[in-house]
Structure formats: C-alpha cells, structure tokens
Amino acid sequence: MSWSLTQRLTSLLTSGLPFSLFAFSLKKPTEENYEGMREYVGRFLRTVCGQAPRDGHFVDAKQGGVKMLSVGCHDCDEWQFAALCSAIGSASVTKRLALYGVYSRSDTAEVRRWKWQWLAYALFRTSTDSSVQRALITAHHLTHEVTLAIAVAIHSNSPPATVSAEIVRDESLLNLDAWRHDTSGYFVKDTELKLLDPTQGGNGGSASILLEEDSWLHIVNDDDDDNFNVVVPGFGIARVDKFCATQVERRQHQTTDTASCGLKALNLGLGYHSGDDGGEVFADFLQLIGSRLQSLGLYAMGSYPISMASIGQACPQLTDLVIQDMELSNPSAFCLDVERSHCKLKCLRLVNAFSSNDQITRFAQTIATSSSHMAQHLTELGISGSEASCRLDETNVQTFLSMLQTNHKLTYVSLGMNVELQTLHDENFRRHHGEPLPIVKDKLPTVNKLAFLSAVRGRQQATTELDDGVLTHILGFAANCATRAVRIHYDD
Known part of the structure; x- marks a missing residue:
C-alpha cells in the first residue's frame, strides 16, 4: 500500500x-x-x-x-x-x-x-x-x-x-x-x-x-x-x-478470565510435511495453544498423524472439530478417545481421516448408541473420503441409515459417497430429511420466536399475505422442536 x-x-x-x-x-x-x-x-x-x-x-x-x-x-x-x-x-x-x-x-x-x-x-x-x-x-x-x-x-x-x-x-x-x-x-x-x-x-x-x-x-x-x-x-x-x-x-497474566479475551476458534492450514515426526510435533503445538479453543479446524498435507486423545487432552473445551487430510494415528479408538476426554463435541467433520471401512462402521455404531457420551452431545456430523483415503461402502451406508433410526440428537448429517451408492440410497436418506426430533433447538431466543409468530398471528390475518415458502420459514424459525437435515453428496 x-x-x-x-x-x-x-x-x-x-x-x-x-x-x-x-x-x-x-x-x-x-x-x-x-x-x-x-x-x-x-x-x-x-x-x-x-x-x-x-x-x-x-x-x-x-x-x-x-x-x-x-x-x-x-x-x-x-x-x-x-x-x-x-x-x-x-x-x-x-x-x-x-x-x-x-x-x-x-x-x-x-x-x-x-x-x-x-x-x-x-x-x-x-x-x-x-x-x-x-x-x-x-x-x-x-x-x-x-x-x-x-x-x-x-x-x-x-x-x-x-x-x-x-x-x-x-x-x-x-x-x-x-x-x-x-x-x-x-x-x-x-x-x-x-x-x-x-x-x-x-x-x-x-x-x-x-x-x-x-x-x-x-x-x-x-x-x-x-x-x-x-x-x-x-x-x-x-x-x-x-x-x-x-x-x-x-501485570499478572489472566489465567482464569477465558470468557472475554483470547482465541476461541482456530482454522489452521499447514503446508507439506515429509518427516516422520509430524504427529509428535503437532501434538506439542496443540498443547501450547489449545487450552482455550472451543473450535478447531485442521487442514494439512503430508504426514501429521494425530490421535483424538492428543486433541482432547490439549483442547478440553473443544465443541467443534474439523479434520481434513490429516491422518488419524488411532482411528479405531476415535470415539473411545472422545469418551475419555473432557470434550463435548457438538459439531464434527472428518474428511479423508479414516483409513478403512471397518473404522467408519465402528464410528457409526458408536454414535447410534444412546448411552454413548459422543452421541449425547453430537448435533452436526460430516463424513467423506476419497481414493487417497477411504470412501464409504455399502456396509457404511447401511450402518449410517440404522444410526439415523436410533440417534435423535443429530440435526445435520452430511455424507460423501460415490454416484452408485447415492443413487441407490437417495430415497432412504430422504425419509430422514426434515423429520422432527424430540429436542429443543437453540436457534433463536424466545423473544425472537414470538416476534416471528406475531407475523402470522397478528391483525388482519397476515397469513393470507405471505406465500407458503415464507410462512414455512417463519414457522420453522419459531418452532421449538428441531428437524433433521440430511445431505448426501459426491466425494471429490
């Protein structure tokens, strides 16, 4: 400049x-x-x-x-x-x-x-x-x-x-x-x-x-x-x-006041790492910077194998996690590591993180169990893979469909799969899109919900002046019960 x-x-x-x-x-x-x-x-x-x-x-x-x-x-x-x-x-x-x-x-x-x-x-x-x-x-x-x-x-x-x-x-x-x-x-x-x-x-x-x-x-x-x-x-x-x-x-540093100051969310894109110490180095990095993080997005190239145990230990306040193109060092224990940590993950997105379909199946089975610590807190989930890692197969898709029958906390699910699986199971997933869930959503404060409702319950029959699309959105925002959104897409 x-x-x-x-x-x-x-x-x-x-x-x-x-x-x-x-x-x-x-x-x-x-x-x-x-x-x-x-x-x-x-x-x-x-x-x-x-x-x-x-x-x-x-x-x-x-x-x-x-x-x-x-x-x-x-x-x-x-x-x-x-x-x-x-x-x-x-x-x-x-x-x-x-x-x-x-x-x-x-x-x-x-x-x-x-x-x-x-x-x-x-x-x-x-x-x-x-x-x-x-x-x-x-x-x-x-x-x-x-x-x-x-x-x-x-x-x-x-x-x-x-x-x-x-x-x-x-x-x-x-x-x-x-x-x-x-x-x-x-x-x-x-x-x-x-x-x-x-x-x-x-x-x-x-x-x-x-x-x-x-x-x-x-x-x-x-x-x-x-x-x-x-x-x-x-x-x-x-x-x-x-x-x-x-x-x-x-001036003493603020060890207790974490609410007003300090980084709460970090999205980090890392360059290519060719050594064999990437996982250890990254775990050390998280230990230094992760204590106050509530949201973490990791995007990397090369060898950065990291376990959920390391992430949970370094970031005990974590609620949102994205891992893309980073190898999970112990993917079979991912859910168990979450259970053992203090994290209460609400939003989770994993892209090219799993190395086998069995690991994906076990993950879906875990969040299908209502007694699971992870299933009790998780509300948004995204899973996808590629030829470089592992794509969803027929067994994975069937397991996720079964999971949607028993898990009533997930309000948003996004799954990546190949064209054949998407075509075959599109109708099955559509049955779960828009279904009501027995949970109270937290999109808007009560006063805002009442303001929306006043538009359709006010004078001169305001409902006659609103088209069906607008009216549906208003009632959707004002509703107390959440509905599920399910999205399936092609893996890149």
Whole structure:
C-alpha cells in the first residue's frame, strides 16, 4: 500500500461508516519510501484493529476498527509482519481474522520461526487482551524447532526482537518463568520511540515516532541500563529511554478470565510435511495453544498423524472439530478417545481421516448408541473420503441409515459417497430429511420466536399475505422442536 492509500483508508475507517469486513494486503515498500511508510502503515493497522487515537482520544469502537479482517501477507516484509502482529495482539474491535500467505517459499528457517513467534505473541499467549476470537491462518509446516520457538514466545510473554539463527534448546524452557515479561511502562504523549528493524540485529534504525497519546506499553526487554524495548501496537518493537517511563508495573497474566479475551476458534492450514515426526510435533503445538479453543479446524498435507486423545487432552473445551487430510494415528479408538476426554463435541467433520471401512462402521455404531457420551452431545456430523483415503461402502451406508433410526440428537448429517451408492440410497436418506426430533433447538431466543409468530398471528390475518415458502420459514424459525437435515453428496 502507498502512503496516500493508507492515509485515505485510515480516514475512511475513522469516518464513522460501519464496516463489517475489510480486506487488504501488505506489500513491501520501495527503499525510497521505506522509513516514511512505517508511520503511515502503523497508524492504519492501529485504526483497522480499533486502536487509533483521534483528537487526543482513542476512537470509539463504532468509529474505528473492523470486526472481520482478511489480510494478505504474500509480499509482506519483516517489519510489516511485526507491525501487523503487534496491532492484532492488542486489538480492541476485531473479532475475526484471516491471514493468507504468511509464509513464502523464500523464507528461511529462521524467518519462519520468527513469524511463528510473532503469531504466538499476537494470538496464543495467556496474557492477551486482544479482542480476536476466531482466526484462520495458512501456514508453513511445523517442525520441532518451531514448536520450541512458539513455547518461548508464549511462556516468556514476549515476541522476538530480531530474526535470529539461534535455535532454542529444550533445556532453555526450564528457566522461562525466570525471565517472563509481565511488566508494562506508562509513557506520556510525545515520548520518542525508536523503531527497531527486525533484520538488523535489534538496532534502532533512523525511523522514530512520537507517542500520540499517554499509553501503557508492554516491556519485553529491560536488560539495557538505559533503554526499554517495548511493543508498540501497529509498529512492532521500539526502543525508549527508561527515564521516560513515569510508572512501571508488573501485570499478572489472566489465567482464569477465558470468557472475554483470547482465541476461541482456530482454522489452521499447514503446508507439506515429509518427516516422520509430524504427529509428535503437532501434538506439542496443540498443547501450547489449545487450552482455550472451543473450535478447531485442521487442514494439512503430508504426514501429521494425530490421535483424538492428543486433541482432547490439549483442547478440553473443544465443541467443534474439523479434520481434513490429516491422518488419524488411532482411528479405531476415535470415539473411545472422545469418551475419555473432557470434550463435548457438538459439531464434527472428518474428511479423508479414516483409513478403512471397518473404522467408519465402528464410528457409526458408536454414535447410534444412546448411552454413548459422543452421541449425547453430537448435533452436526460430516463424513467423506476419497481414493487417497477411504470412501464409504455399502456396509457404511447401511450402518449410517440404522444410526439415523436410533440417534435423535443429530440435526445435520452430511455424507460423501460415490454416484452408485447415492443413487441407490437417495430415497432412504430422504425419509430422514426434515423429520422432527424430540429436542429443543437453540436457534433463536424466545423473544425472537414470538416476534416471528406475531407475523402470522397478528391483525388482519397476515397469513393470507405471505406465500407458503415464507410462512414455512417463519414457522420453522419459531418452532421449538428441531428437524433433521440430511445431505448426501459426491466425494471429490
């Protein structure tokens, strides 16, 4: 983005116009406008996440910030990525975030670790005040070194100042609590902040900014006798004179307040992994980031064998789970692992996750049993396969049809199968589509249901003015009892 475009976008976002979705891409600036662009991009990022000051006051949520952001990072350099993550990490308005092209093929192993650490600081740390609750990230494959780097960022509560070739060792994690950064400094308006260049060994460049408003800034390094390194939302890390801090306080991370802050839903697309340690690495990754997740979508290529036991242990609050193109290391024990975990899965979608038809049959038999822990909570289910994994066969289809006879909790079922099976059993599945279920649905609050009903029970016989289709939808929304939706489709 050019400096003029960032200025226009910043003005547009603070104009009071309501934006529900905002999509943009970050592009590396030319050397001629490199230094000047940092300030314009920083102000724009603060604004779009809901932090920009105006007229001496921070912008109200209704005037600045967008609830849904989609960001292209394909041509984003290091300082822009750090600036973006620093803004995300203290966002006050943005609820949903999609990051595309975070990792390029030209990235070195050092840059990939550095980016993962910034993402961990922005989205996964325990002390976050960020408003972001749902995130989609397309990322490079995970390695053991990457998970160690993420662990350092989370437990030290600090992002990396520079792109470093140093690889974190396991034994280094034992002393993380000793150098955890939970302090913040209070700095007054017009304090000079020297922005650090992440590619220059942490040295302050020629770029500097003046603080636009009195602010608390997170101190991430106080080893220097004269200076602090602080995180400046929208700008990354900056160096500031210690004497400029009028107050320094230790702020404990929020270990109990999981309701208001922190990521609740993550959709993660991982690149190809060719090693034989993918499952172990991914299990370690989930242990680091999964404690607050309620929804998890995993999309991967290569070898990431993971068990439901590992997922359940790392994500005890999980209610929604999607696994696509990831190998289940112990698919036969999938349902048993769910039973043993604290998860209460309500929505489950498995694509190319099973390796044999017997495993699919056992899965369907389990959720057909009313006493099953999984059957008691599951309301939405999607199963499909391909030639690369395992497609539903005749026995699987018959088992799912039998399951629909006994399971009265599933309100939505989607099954992928070949053309022959779909043609043969289409009528059998249609019998279950739209059938009433003996459960109370939770689509709308009672007051909304009453509002819908008033449209057909009001004055002047409003029903005569509504066609059958509209009337059916109104009564469907207002109804207390749920109906089942069954969808069968061709496997790709």
